[in-house]
Amino acid sequence: MAAIQGAGPFSPSPLAKSRFARIVLETNATRIGLHGVDFRSSFLKPIKAMANDCGAAVSGKNLSQMAKTVGKATNIVWHKCSVDKCDRQQLLEQKGCVIWMTGLSGSGKSTLACALSRGLHARGKLTYILDGDNVRHGLNSDLGFKAEDRAENIRRIGEVAKLFADAGIICIASLISPYRKDRDACRALLPERDFIEVFLDVPLEVCEARDPKGLYKLARSGKIKGFTGIDDPYEPPVSCEIVLRQKAGNCFPPSAMAETVISYLEEKGYLQA
Numbered sequence: 001m002a003a004i005q006g007a008g009p010f011s012p013s014p015l016a017k018s019r020f021a022r023i024v025l026e027t028n029a030t031r032i033g034l035h036g037v038d039f040r041s042s043f044l045k046p047i048k049a050m051a052n053d054c055g056a057a058v059s060g061k062n063l064s065q066m067a068k069t070v071g072k073a074t075n076i077v078w079h080k081c082s083v084d085k086c087d088r089q090q091l092l093e094q095k096g097c098v099i100w101m102t103g104l105s106g107s108g109k110s111t112l113a114c115a116l117s118r119g120l121h122a123r124g125k126l127t128y129i130l131d132g133d134n135v136r137h138g139l140n141s142d143l144g145f146k147a148e149d150r151a152e153n154i155r156r157i158g159e160v161a162k163l164f165a166d167a168g169i170i171c172i173a174s175l176i177s178p179y180r181k182d183r184d185a186c187r188a189l190l191p192e193r194d195f196i197e198v199f200l201d202v203p204l205e206v207c208e209a210r211d212p213k214g215l216y217k218l219a220r221s222g223k224i225k226g227f228t229g230i231d232d233p234y235e236p237p238v239s240c241e242i243v244l245r246q247k248a249g250n251c252f253p254p255s256a257m258a259e260t261v262i263s264y265l266e267e268k269g270y271l272q273a
């Protein structure tokens with residue numbers, strides 16, 4: 001396999017000097033072509049030498065010593081890349097983080113998630129929404145609403161959110177996440193400060209009156225069992241970064257709530273690299 005060594009400036013061959021050139025890495029055994037790469041791009045930087053945590057070059061001997069057991073996976077080794085979170089954040093001019101929205105069904109999580117995504121997009125910031133309902137259409141379609149299934153739903157979304165944050169993206173997770181310990185476990189996956197818990201503190205009566213999907217009605221009539229707030233618990237956060245609640249019986253419009261979250265991100269430095 002070919003090795004790209006050193007940290008010197010990258011100088012393309014004459015073949016590669018046209019704007020949309022073809023990069024060819026010649027190796028003893030293989031020829032790998034990449035099309036459509038713009039060589040004038042400022043994103044092409046010198047390639048950092050690959051090293052482990054201690055700065056030592058990674059060798060076969062080191063690798064076997066670094067092998068770990070994680071859960072059911074044995075003999076696995078973390079593979080580091082020379083392009084890291086800081087590089088991605090520089091590119092995006094923002095900091096990756098997770099905004100975790102929790103609240104009853106009908107409290108406005110999805111609406112706020114969209115308003116926030118729109119507000120940040122308008123400021124040139126990259127976001128991605130992980131909505132409980134939506135993720136249950138794919139990755140989590142094997143999970144129901146028993147406590148263990150909810151815990152697994154939240155755990156998986158927490159892990160995916162962590163990856164998005166590592167990508168430098170402002171990840172908006174929007175799910176009921178009724179159990180405190182499950183939310184705290186997701187918080188523990190991230191560096192301190194990068195998990196921003198937002199509680200939509202909307203009373204059950206308001207959510208039930210909204211009932212846009214008719215689920216509260218079904219739950220009250222016993223057609224849905226274990227519905228959060230009716231016959232399944234919701235544990236409100238005891239300490240979270242942002243609480244959004246009604247004032248004088250009125251909910252703030254979603255755009256105003258989104259601005260509150262955006263101001264928080266601005267103040268904490270997430271909207272710059």
Ligand SMILES: Nc1ncnc2c1ncn2[C@@H]1O[C@H](COP(=O)(O)OS(=O)(=O)O)[C@@H](OP(=O)(O)O)[C@H]1O
Binds near residue numbers: 131228
């Ligand atoms: N039993 C029960 N309890 C609560 N909610 C239920 C239930 N059954 C279906 N739904 C619908 O599923 C949506 C909640 O999914 P989540 O992934 O956010 O739930 S959880 O975090 O795992 O508790 C929730 O969506 P939202 O209304 O957007 O919160 C409901 O539409």
Ligand SMILES: Nc1ncnc2c1ncn2[C@@H]1O[C@H](COP(=O)(O)OP(=O)(O)O)[C@@H](O)[C@H]1O
Binds near residue numbers: 103109111212251
């Ligand atoms: N800030 C708000 N003020 C008034 N109504 C709202 C607000 N946010 C959401 N809604 C309405 O409440 C209902 C539930 O909102 P939704 O975002 O689907 O909640 P959740 O995702 O928590 O279930 C929808 O009909 C939505 O239009």
